[in-house]
Amino acid sequence: MSADMNPMFQFTDLTTQHAQMLNLLQDERLALLDGELSRARALLAQLHELQETHIEDEESGLIPYLPEWARWHARVYLAEHRKLSAMLGELRLALEPLPARVPDGTTRLALLDIHAPFRHVLEHHFEREEKGLFVEVQR
Numbered sequence: 723m724s725a726d727m728n729p730m731f732q733f734t735d736l737t738t739q740h741a742q743m744l745n746l747l748q749d750e751r752l753a754l755l756d757g758e759l760s761r762a763r764a765l766l767a768q769l770h771e772l773q774e775t776h777i778e779d780e781e782s783g784l785i786p787y788l789p790e791w792a793r794w795h796a797r798v799y800l801a802e803h804r805k806l807s808a809m810l811g812e813l814r815l816a817l818e819p820l821p822a823r824v825p826d827g828t829t830r831l832a833l834l835d836i837h838a839p840f841r842h843v844l845e846h847h848f849e850r851e852e853k854g855l856f857v858e859v860q861r
């Protein structure tokens with residue numbers, strides 16, 4: 723752990739960011755449910771920005787300090803980060819060509835469905851970090 727880091731502040735902050743990212747995803751899915759594509763795109767852009775900063779902070783400030791006995795190896799977290807970035811990029815690409823409003827229910831449902839794998843990986847990743855990484859680097 724680097725001397726210039728305040729670990730307690732950092733972990734609280736990162737856990738808060740997990741909640742913020744889940745809220746952004748929830749709001750984005752609600753926008754899709756309403757067919758509000760321009761709002762959904764803006765929310766995904768916000769989520770993308772927060773996710774990238776969050777990942778950079780974890781990869782520079784926490785993952786290098788993971789102890790050898792850690793429940794999950796650093797490569798597990800790193801692989802999930804790459805996967806989450808790629809999946810979010812694909813979702814943004816999928817929304818890009820659509821008009822600002824999508825009235826068709828079938829399309830809206832299909833758009834919600836393609837979010838399921840990302841949401842699943844995101845929730846499991848946060849759970850893993852809060853049980854593993856965040857706790858283990860403090861010991």
Ligand SMILES: [Fe+2]
Pocket residue numbers: 777780799803847851
């Ligand atoms: Fe992470």
Ligand SMILES: [Fe+2]
Pocket residue numbers: 736740776780848851
């Ligand atoms: Fe995280």
